[in-house]
Amino acid sequence: MRYETVIGLEVHCELATDSKIFCSCSAHSYGAEPNSHVCPACCGMPGMLPVVNKRVVDYGMKAGLMLNCHINRVTTFDKKSYYYPDLPAAYQTTQWFAPVAVNGLVEIETSKGKKNVRIKQIHMEEDAGKLVHDIREDTTHVDFNRTSVPLIEIVSQPDLSSAEEVEAYLERLKTLLRYARVAECEMAHGTMRCDVNLSVRPEGSDKLGVRTEMKNMNSIEAIKRAIEYETSRHIDAIENGTEVLVQETRRWDDIKGKSYAMRSKETAGDYRYFPDPNVMPVVIDDKWFDEISESLPEFPEVKRERYMSEYGLSEYDSEQLAKSIALCECFEDAYSVCGSAKDAANWMLSEVMSNLNARQMTYDMLTLNGKALGELITLVVDGKVGRANAKKILNAMFDDASVSPAEYAEKNGFVISNDTGLMDSVIKTMVAADPKAVADYKSGKEKAIMAIYGKCMKELKGNCDPQTLRTKLIEYINSL
């Protein structure tokens, strides 16, 4: 018999706000000293009251709209109770009754073509703290820095059927949320985490099989391996009766390549949700809704198409730029100043990319001022700055976003002078200093001239038009 795997995902993404969802502590917990971003509320002390961070709602809405959801115009917060050391107040404030967004749709593309994945809902909630198990053998250490960092949980319908689709779906979520600049979605940083709900059924059947859940998966590769493993474990159980499948939460051990049933309490899952009396309903009026809708970026496909049709870029270049909203914005700004989409794209995909690589920065970390890049491109195109010096200027612009290319060129003597007299005298000196190269050139070794060319360029500090220098040098040697 042939089987199909039915997968639904719950994806948690940390929202990229400055402060936490209900208190004013910094939300940037990654890599911070333990318990350095905490207040009485974060450690479960009595007395503070939750006040919702507006930007969390902004981002929740943006995420909802990017995923084609319906936005609930009245959205409320609820308390979910359970005991665990990473949950200092023994309750998590989340959205149970009226989440910010519902009924969405995400299109994914795999080797089998395009497919829609339905989104059940997106809700806003607070993250839990972090437990550290490797400091002392008998003790778990508790860090509340991550407590109350805002999250969205994106709950899909069980519309996925393979590891490949899951990967495509997660990549798509990442791209869309990064496009809207609401979340970093970096699994390695824990800013994107994933629970996988999986069951197996005979192909064509409309009855769902026994579902197991694997929690807190934190790399796409691990998720793919876990799905393959769970699928064959389920099929094995169904076909060969190797074990009886039960609805349960399992832990994926990526090193051993196996999943294990987690010990669960008798009372697990009894969360006693109820509306939080301390948090008033959030009403999203038309003004707020329109403000958020209008702030949304074009979708990646729309940008790619537009770069091809409107700017005449190649499909490859368009695709590369559309990978990141940061690249797109920088490119569009540069183009708006320099007026040539091709030049702007070339600079983005060569010099800007290599700077990012050299600095081990992701595309989304790009903070380069696109307008300034446009000015730099113009300086080069107008022959006012040589290409080698332009790269140095770009480097400085990466270090400091406030650098003005024109001023920087001026200050560092990178401006090409029209003084051909200087060029002539430098050529004369350099040619006189290297009679061997001249002789070689004259005997037909054309490349020999490059050594002298290089020395001239160096002496002129790069401030000359390469073509003019070349022509003048050849003319001079030929005249000897």
Add this chain to the structure above:
Amino acid sequence: MDRETLRLLELLNQLKLTEDEKKETFSFFEDRKADSCGLEAIDTSEVERMVHVMPIMTVVREDKVSQPFSREDLQSGAPETDEGYWCVPRVVE
């Protein structure tokens, strides 16, 4: 309310009652149940639930960071800390 339900409630709320306490708790539940009979008589099918008594909406704050509390102070009353962490017996995963 039966013994099994009570046992699960104790488990869920990290409490352990003595036999006497259980007995009194059973009678407490009975009394509350009797009291609640009056509620059933009220027709609420057309009534919206009321979580907040004041009809104010959308209380939000700006996304601004302020951290006036120090870890030392926050941990000053802690039963056990180590290297800036709170401590609990090892949680087996």
Add this chain to the structure above:
Amino acid sequence: MYTVKFDTDAKLKVVADSMILTTDSETNAGSKMLKGYKSLLESEALLKLKAAGYGLCGKTPVGEFAIDLLGETSVDGAYTKDGALMLASADAVKTGDADIALVLDVNGSVRRGTAQSGLISVKPTYGTVSRYGTVPVACSGETVSLIGKTAEDCKNALSVISGHDDKDGTSLSDELCKSALSCGSVKRIAVLKSMTEGADSCVKAKIDAFVNALKENGIEACEIDDTVIVKSRAAWNILMSAELCNNVSRYDGVKYGYRTENFTNLDELYTNSRTEAFGQLLKTAILFGSDTLSTENYMKVYDKALRVRRVVLEAFNKIFGEFDAVLMPACSKMVYTEKDTENKFLSYTENLYTAPASITGLPAVVACGVQLVGKAFSEGALLDTVNAVCKEGK
């Protein structure tokens, strides 16, 4: 000793009960769990009083998380005088140790204690006084309140503590808070017959005396029947217990407070810390609250209580169409003895009288041993009325 006393040079002295967090003294909320607990933040209402020249002269004990009858479950012990149970905060005012008591009214002990002491208390309209810096128990209805010797003392202190606070998401606008303090007098008062029936003769006599005093002052008082408001208690007990269960789950022996010595794993640490530190009333209330929120009960118990809350408020508002305030007892008898507390759960029935104002957030003024519940934002008028009518405490 009923109160921790501090020296203060201030002309006006305030005691705060142990639900009001203070940074320089212990706030234990009446629980062994928080014995010795010092807060890092201070109650917004207390800070406002201090800024206005009031000096904190002491902290008074409360029953464990302020849900009991009159403080008898306090970790600091029950407070009695001549065999009668007393609310420590009220007695601090009565004896003249303090001019005003700043307290958290969770389940009516404040109003019962005030009625007994013959003092005046005001539970302002929900949302007009910040709850920032109070120990949370039943957040949807508990209110920072005041006990004083005169209505004027209460009104003066209330005008200091009322006002918007950004740190409390349920706090109302300054404009609304101010409107609650406006002067005025009530003209027609409804006497809730269904409430008075179960009270003893002393309480009934207080009601009668108050009605006479009203009439002497040209205020009309009519007896009315009601079948809904009396049901507030059952609904409030559900809401209060559920919220309590959730709010006190944070006390687990890990971050601060009491930790058991008797544990080998996390589960034992949690369970033994809580079991050893919590008293019977609290434990039972937690379990009851938890049960109302179970998947099986949520709709028929908790959700039902939320809907009844609206029905009760509508019943009040219907009365307010004709009357300015509702008169009812604050308790069923004027003296409670320690014998009464043999029923550990008496507060869950005695709150018959206090639950209506708690569940609706309506203002309640206790004076001359009786209770007036008014329209939202009418506490100023209620206090003025009491000031004119009440001979006691003048």
